[in-house]
């Protein structure tokens with residue numbers, strides 16, 4: 001079984017990639033399964049083509065993705081002066097590249113963007129952005145076809161993990177017939193669907209479970225907006241743990257909720273805001289206006305401020321969004 005390409009990489013992208021010997025491939029900070037899966041798959045495709053890529057991501061790979069093949073080759077510091085091209089994966093703007101992108105060194109190199117966020121600001125010289133794709137990995141699959149790379153089990157595993165996580169196990173509204181056909185093709189190529197689903201979703205530390213408990217103590221629901229805070233104080237005994245992974249989607253499962261928000265107090269005076277919405281509502285517009293981005297139903301941003309004040313301000317705007325939009 002094979003899946004026909006749905007999208008075609010721009011000719012300029014193929015040209016730039018063909019003439020690169022050592023591309024720097026970057027997945028976004030606070031990486032998710034699509035960022036890491038797309039990074040690994042693109043990296044392996046480069047290896048197959050005899051290139052010597054650098055795979056980079058500023059932040060730690062989440063525990064539920066640490067089973068992925070070749071993830072040990074991802075670096076969090078780029079000291080290499082030899083890279084000749086930058087390829088950004090699943091990043092909607094330049095800030096998402098994080099500290100592995102060094103403007104002074106990399107700014108003069110060609111920058112290629114492969115992404116599926118509708119909020120993408122086209123920050124590259126070549127921008128391949130397809131908002132209808134369920135994951136950036138869907139485009140990386142089509143890139144592999146265009147490059148004539150053989151779909152081996154490791155590439156298939158990375159791509160399927162990306163698709164499975166970005167569609168939350170094929171439950172999001174951007175899951176398409178093609179997402180499912182691709183999943184079948186990737187499974188046939190050797191990707192272990194059951195193991196991927198199990199590892200991606202039933203895999204959190206006891207610390208995260210305790211953090212969910214503490215954060216849930218702060219839950220509030222106003223005009224369909226459900227929210228919690230995740231404060232530094234809640235995490236003092238949790239060994240450097242920061243994010244209550246998965247909690248924002250859980251919040252939205254409350255019948256009364258139309259929009260869900262988790263406010264995470266970061267170590268240095270910033271608050272990370274993670275948003276989800278039911279179909280018919282939109283959280284991307286507010287996230288974009290506040291310096292972040294994402295998808296209509298899943299978006300986020302980070303802002304400077306005190307946890308309680310950020311919550312109050314943002315919830316007020318979300319209540320507006322929950323009252324004035326929706327079908």
Ligand code: AMP
Nearest residue numbers: 274275292293294295298299300301302
């Ligand atoms: P998260 O809540 O972290 O799972 O993010 C949900 C969606 O919003 C993902 O598609 C992210 O890529 C996007 N997103 C989250 N934070 C930001 C940000 N600061 N800037 C741009 N996009 C973001």
Ligand code: MN
Nearest residue numbers: 032034035090
């Ligand atoms: Mn992502």
Ligand code: MN
Nearest residue numbers: 034090136166
């Ligand atoms: Mn994605």
